[in-house]
Amino acid sequence: MTLHVIAVYHNTESRFFPYEPGHALAQVISHWRHLPTTATPEQTANWIYGLFNVDLDHLETERATPHGEADFLIACTYRLLRLRSLSTGDVIAVTADGHTTWLACDFIGWRRIDTPTNLTGRPLTAETVYQHLRRGRHA
Numbered sequence: 001m002t003l004h005v006i007a008v009y010h011n012t013e014s015r016f017f018p019y020e021p022g023h024a025l026a027q028v029i030s031h032w033r034h035l036p037t038t039a040t041p042e043q044t045a046n047w048i049y050g051l052f053n054v055d056l057d058h059l060e061t062e063r064a065t066p067h068g069e070a071d072f073l074i075a076c077t078y079r080l081l082r083l084r085s086l087s088t089g090d091v092i093a094v095t096a097d098g099h100t101t102w103l104a105c106d107f108i109g110w111r112r113i114d115t116p117t118n119l120t121g122r123p124l125t126a127e128t129v130y131q132h133l134r135r136g137r138h139a
Helices: 041-051 056-061 068-080 126-137
Strands: 002-011 025-035 091-096 099-105 110-113 119-121
Touching (some): 002 041, 025 041, 041 091, 056 068
Antiparallel strands (some): 099 110
C-alpha cells in the first residue's frame, strides 16, 4: 500500500469543456488514502470521480466493505461542502511516492497534463469546514 494524496481542482473558466493550459483552477478538496502500490494515477482519478458523482445511496450500501465507510464519508464531505460534480475540464493531482501526476478530466477518461500555473485554493482543512459552517449559519 502507498499513500496517495489526491487534490481536486474545479475549472473556474470552462465547465464541461476540456482543460486548456492557463485555465484558472481552484482546489476544492483533498483526500489522503492508502491505495495499492500498483494503482495508477488514472485509476485513482477514476475512483475519486466515481465518489464525487455517484449517488450517496449507492455508497451507503457499500459501507461495510473494505474502505466503504471512508468512501462514504469523503463523498458526504464533498456534498456537505456543496461542491458541484466533478466534470470535464476539472483537474486532479495525484501524488504518490513524492511524484505528482496532473490529470485533466476529458469527455472520455483522463489526459495527463503539465503542472498547471493558474492555481488557487488549498487542501481541505478544519478551517475550511469551519468557514463553511459559519457561512451556513448566516444564509
